[in-house]
Amino acid sequence: MDDHRADLLAAHRQYLYPAVTPLYGEHPIIVERARDQYVWDVDGTRYLDFFGGVLTVSVGHANEEVTACTIAQLQTVQHTSTLYLNPIMVRLAQKLAEITPGRLQRTYFTSSGTEANETAVLTARMYTGHQEVITLRHAYAGRSVLGMSLTGQGTWRLGGATDPHVRHVRNPYPYRLPPGLDPDRLVDFLVQDLEETLATVTGGKLAAFMAEPIQGVGGFIVAPADYFKRIWPVVRAAGGLLIIDEVQTGWGRTGHFWCGIEHWGVEPDIITFAKGLANGAPIGATITTPEIAEAVQGLTFATFGGNPVSMASALATIEFIEKHNLLENAAVQGARLRAGLEALRADFPLIGDVRGMGLMQALEIVQPGQAPDRPALSRWWTAARAS
Numbered sequence: 603m604d605d606h607r608a609d610l611l612a613a614h615r616q617y618l619y620p621a622v623t624p625l626y627g628e629h630p631i632i633v634e635r636a637r638d639q640y641v642w643d644v645d646g647t648r649y650l651d652f653f654g655g656v657l658t659v660s661v662g663h664a665n666e667e668v669t670a671c672t673i674a675q676l677q678t679v680q681h682t683s684t685l686y687l688n689p690i691m692v693r694l695a696q697k698l699a700e701i702t703p704g705r706l707q708r709t710y711f712t713s714s715g716t717e718a719n720e721t722a723v724l725t726a727r728m729y730t731g732h733q734e735v736i737t738l739r740h741a742y743a744g745r746s747v748l749g750m751s752l753t754g755q756g757t758w759r760l761g762g763a764t765d766p767h768v769r770h771v772r773n774p775y776p777y778r779l780p781p782g783l784d785p786d787r788l789v790d791f792l793v794q795d796l797e798e799t800l801a802t803v804t805g806g807k808l809a810a811f812m813a814e815p816i817q818g819v820g821g822f823i824v825a826p827a828d829y830f831k832r833i834w835p836v837v838r839a840a841g842g843l844l845i846i847d848e849v850q851t852g853w854g855r856t857g858h859f860w861c862g863i864e865h866w867g868v869e870p871d872i873i874t875f876a877k878g879l880a881n882g883a884p885i886g887a888t889i890t891t892p893e894i895a896e897a898v899q900g901l902t903f904a905t906f907g908g909n910p911v912s913m914a915s916a917l918a919t920i921e922f923i924e925k926h927n928l929l930e931n932a933a934v935q936g937a938r939l940r941a942g943l944e945a946l947r948a949d950f951p952l953i954g955d956v957r958g959m960g961l962m963q964a965l966e967i968v969q970p971g972q973a974p975d976r977p978a979l980s981r982w983w984t985a986a987r988a989s
């Protein structure tokens with residue numbers, strides 16, 4: 603089997619971009635099959651998939667109910683595009699309008715989180731007539747040129763291409779405060795930073811402020827409870843919309859609610875979804891209010907947006923979550939997980955912080971003094987791979 607792995611790895615390197623890098627160096631896992639929370643490699647070793655695909659497999663690998671609906675749709679109509687009336691796309695859009703917060707009613711479907719965010723920014727720019735978008739350092743928003751421009755992590759911004767109208771303000775990161783700042787003053791400080799950014803590097807007019815409720819790729823960084831309520835009036839005063847990226851936090855992962863932002867008690871103007879919405883099938887969705895959607899007039903088209911197979915997978919995923927009360931289960935199991943992680947922290951000083959909500963939990967691995975400890979992280983990661 604080692605020869606098979608070596609040959610496959612050599613072919614992978616020969617035929618794919620070097621940027622497509624499998625984990626674990628010379629010994630990547632070749633997944634042969636997957637079921638519920640487990641994957642099995644070609645050697646028959648079973649692993650707990652603690653990452654749920656890439657936060658995509660919301661209701662388990664090869665979920666029988668979702669798979670049955672997906673296959674049934676494949677065998678009926680696989681693709682027609684939005685040039686025809688598409689009943690299952692309309693059903694999913696209606697369902698999203700019912701379960702998302704506030705007045706969000708109109709959806710545009712695409713195939714990825716990147717496209718969902720592109721659509722959101724386009725919508726905000728067309729509605730407000732402004733160009734400037736403010737987002738957060740440590741954000742991740744996708745891999746298109748705009749997606750990378752919105753991303754606030756240098757390692758994920760390739761090609762040097764940037765949208766000139768995107769600015770990054772300091773993110774709410776309670777574990778890493780600016781030196782000397784009283785933790786109780788963090789939100790005041792962030793609001794002031796936003797106001798100063800608006801006044802100095804924009805013309806004071808905003809298309810949108812965009813953020814993830816919990817920064818995913820950034821390290822599951824959870825904003826303080828009053829953060830969104832405090833920045834919202836500043837955004838509105840500059841004429842901007844609030845875009846919330848729920849690509850990671852959506853579909854109950856944070857417990858109790860469908861959307862992570864509901865924990866913060868604000869109603870966004872636009873929400874974007876992808877990843878876990880269709881349990882692993884490609885999907886992106888941008889939902890907004892009727893008035894805002896009205897601003898997007900003209901020719902715009904996504905070939906695979908609203909494709910019936912992804913729509914069927916998404917509807918079945920939502921139905922499964924409802925039927926099994928998984929929003930509450932995420933809160934219950936998340937609390938168990940959190941208690942276990944907190945107990946580990948008590949024993950291991952290299953765990954600097956435990957944070958998250960529901961089943962979206964993280965450990966920050968540090969050296970004494972809080973500096974990130976990459977070698978320890980990589981040892982931990984390798985050890986955690988054991989079945």
Ligand SMILES: Cc1ncc(COP(=O)(O)O)c(C=O)c1O
Nearest residue numbers: 714715716742743744818849876
């Ligand atoms: C918060 C967030 N937004 C957007 C994206 C981009 O989604 P996609 O990879 O489907 O384009 C990701 C992907 O990891 C993400 O985590």
